[in-house]
Amino acid sequence: MPLQPITEKNLNLVRKWRNNPSVRANMYSSHEITEKEHLEWFELIQLDTSSLWFMHYSEENEPDGVVYFTQYDEVNKTAFWGFYGDSESKPGVGLRMEFDALNKAFYELKLHKLNCEVLNSNRKVINLHKKCGFQQEGFFRDYHFTDNKYHDVVRLGILASEWFEKKNEVKHRIDQHATLHNMRGGGHHHDTN
DSSP states (O other), X not given: OOEEEOOGGGHHHHHHHHTSHXXXXXXXXXXXXXXXXHHHHHHHHHHOTTOEEEEEEOTTSOEEEEEEEEEEETTTTEEEEEEXXXXXXXXXXXXXXXXHHHHIIIIISOOSEEEEEEETTOHHHHHHHHHTTOEEEEEEEEEEXXXXXXXXXXXXXXXXXXXXXXXXXXXXXXXXXXXXXHHTTSOOOOOOO
């Protein structure tokens, strides 16, 4: 299973990835997280039924990222989601994480709709979401203040029916990417998928 609940043994890795400057720059809370703060967060999420946190595992069963659902509402069948990964991960991991997250959301959690918010400056992730079938539903001007300035935020959403239509196309893209990567000898390069 590509998504497994985060456990105590994962915590050092999760904090290391979360504190990576390129990850922090795209989060609502962008400060460096202390060990104490991280442990307190882990205790809180054990009690919070509206948030679900998972380690993402590669095909080789190596941890390569974190997928999380927040504002999980079992009655309305909605949630928000996000993800971040190991900066050393091989190319294409973002697309695989998104594919696995959407399958989790719609097949296992039985959501009707999944939402997310992305800083407008993070075009790579906005484009990734759109490739997976998300629609832009809102644009919030000067919505988030960090680094002494305001940032615009993009709201996106996808319905279960839209994912069911889109998932085979996304799976095909993942398979193509893996084939191309293997033909190149698995060289380490970064692209946007």
